[in-house]
Amino acid sequence: MNDLSLAAAATAPAAEKSLKMTARDVRVFYGEFEAIKGVSIDVTREDVTAFIGPSGCGKSTFLRCLNRMNDTVAGAKVMGDIRLDGEDIYSSGMDVVQLRARVGMVFQKPNPFPKSIYENVAYGPRIHGLARSRADMDVIVEKSLRRAGLWDEVKDRLADSGTALSGGQQQRLCIARAIAVNPEVILMDEPASALDPIATAKIEELIDELRGRYAIVIVTHNMQQAARVSQKTAFFHLGTMVEYGDTREIFTNPKETRTKDYITGRYG
């Protein structure tokens, strides 16, 4: 897709946007505890979708349903229907490793592998067989680091350890690692909450640059961040999705009192 059509897609009215993921009546149980109580939402390909809500509201739990990260949590049970391009991701035929390449994830705390910067990015493409030669891999690594806005800072020290980078650089390395396997969706769970304001701004700028190329879903505690980076916002509270809509509308004129009380700082 070229840049022109990307720009057009980003400004297209909602009706013309394409659905990347759909969730219908999703329920998550941790043992007896119902953490998510029937959430339905559409994730559009062109938008950044932000999940906001107080701690424990279920937003991260719900995010982790979108690439079956909850499978790894003992006692967690996911019910309902979640589809990626119309395909049920919880069906028995779904290859979870493949799914997590298509739906990548970036976590709150940067977690580079204790390997070189180059290897951090090359690892995914190698296990997924995306590169036939070293030259292919060089291209993937450079492209991924460029898209993550890190190339200029690390191009002369690709053999250095990823863990030697600053926190903000490590997080962009993790984004480069997610990008390297050509994902369709990138899930970000508080990607900037451990970073200083400048590193945060770089991550936000990066999210904006990646928008349109990947469907992006971000969980954030920082309301201003949600307002800055997203086009759609969903407000979660006590395991339900209280309100979902255009970010501009949610932050200037929310329909639900609970949403208003939360975003204006009148919560609890």
Next chain:
Amino acid sequence: MDRAHTVKSFDDEIHQLRSLIGQMGGLAEAQTTDAVNALLRRDADAALKVVAKDVEIDALESEAEQLAISMIALRAPLADDLREIVAALKISAMLERIGDYAKNIAKRVPVLTQAAPIGPGVIIPEMARAAASMIRDALDCYVDRDPDLARAVAARDQQVDDFYNSLFRSLLTYMMENPHHITPATHLLFIAKNLERIGDHATNLAEMVYFSVTGQQLGDRPKTDNTATIAAPDLTD
């Protein structure tokens, strides 16, 4: 009243901002009434007091503006808080402007006391009452966060416009009948125009309150000042 903010000092600032707007509104209404009363009683001294008092509204506006800007910068307000602070910024500018119109009315009083009163002037106090009550009620709906009253106040601009249209025609006629009427009639015409503008600002103020409370625009109201198209009356008949 909404639930309190978790950060209490934010609520304190909102109350402070509302209080500043309330003070400005009270002053703007009083200035309008006092200016027209000075005209009615042909009291140039009282008029000069009105002129001098305008600086108080200006000072309050500047205070409200600084508070609103610092709240936007430091609190990053959202939703109804954001609408309220933006509305307060605009409302304070409207009230300051109303103060200027009242001052301009008062400035014309000394000249008018030099000339004999002319007939159409009797409509001015009526018109001023209508305009001042709009300011008062617009302020009430600001204090009570009452969108229904705001809508009703905005609709009342029609009355002020009707007064203005009628005054405009009769003052034109007076001027054509007798050139000695031209000086007082011109000043009365400007006074009437000032009151008409005060009505417009009170209307805008009510519309801002409606927006602040509901998040919706009140929508266009019909323009009922039609003096722009009035030609000189034909006196040859």
